[in-house]
Amino acid sequence: MTDALDEHPLSLPDALRPWIADIESVSAEGELPKAFTHVPDTATKVVVRVEDTGRRDALVVGPRTRASYHAEAGKRVVSCVRMRLEPGTVGPLFGARAADLVGQVVPLGELPTGTARRLAAELIDLAPDEMPAHLAKLLPSRPAPAADRSRALLLRAAVDALSTRPGRTASQVQDVARELAVSERQLRNLFAEGVGLSPKHYVRIDRVRHVLHHATQAPWAELAATTGYYDQSHMTHDFRTLMGVPPRSFFTGRLPRARPCQAFSRG
DSSP states (O other): OOEEEEEEEEOOOGGGGTTTTEEEEEOOOOOOOEEEEEEOOOOEEEEEEEEETSOEEEEOOOOOSOOEEEEOOSOOEEEEEEEOOOTTTTHHHOOOOEEEEEOEEEEESSSSHHHHHHHHHHHHSSOOGGGHHHHHHGGSSSSHHHHHHHHHHHHHHHHHSSBBBBTTTTOOOOHHHTTTTTOHHHHHHHHHHTTTHHHHHHHHHHHHHHHHHHHTTTTHHHHHHTTTOHHHHHHHHHHHHHHHSSSSHHHHHOBBBOOGGGGOOOO
């Protein structure tokens, strides 16, 4: 059978933008790859899955600091909805520090807030297209205190400055701290609580993800320069550290990247 996946973003109501960066629905009709790669990811996500048995569950997936390689086994997930959370929202929504979720896949209903338990109970019974409107009714009903809103805005400004974009390399951590009028220690604490990673680790993962997305568009040396590395050897070192293999080896013999539904298996 051929690999037949329907992947499409769901419309994000304005009321959800303080909480959720994007929502994607994925369904699988054909055979998925038997082996796949989980690439590093800086985001915390909520994932609602449906298995081929009809079983549904809702999970929170923490940041992933290094790639891992897997063979598909066990139950087959036929669809999922993935919600990528904005930095700084894990605490207000779920009562957890992002740092405590790094490398973890946790049932949503096991997190300590009423919001987490209510979402776990209600989202699994909704069709994908119904989820954004339902979330818009629930999440804005929990306005953050002014101090938390201020910290969230500060964190997101730092995340934006430290992120690599097409045509723009990330700023240096010390420069971002100075521009935001905080110490580097305060910035590290802010990232640990709201992102789960140190600022420098965030930058390394974000750069490697940029390389993964743009590797076919430019020679290695040019890609290294436009991504903010000192040189190609610096890029190769970071890529090998996070992906386990150098770029050329990964792109000539790599396993398929994990599909959104595959990426959130607990076992």
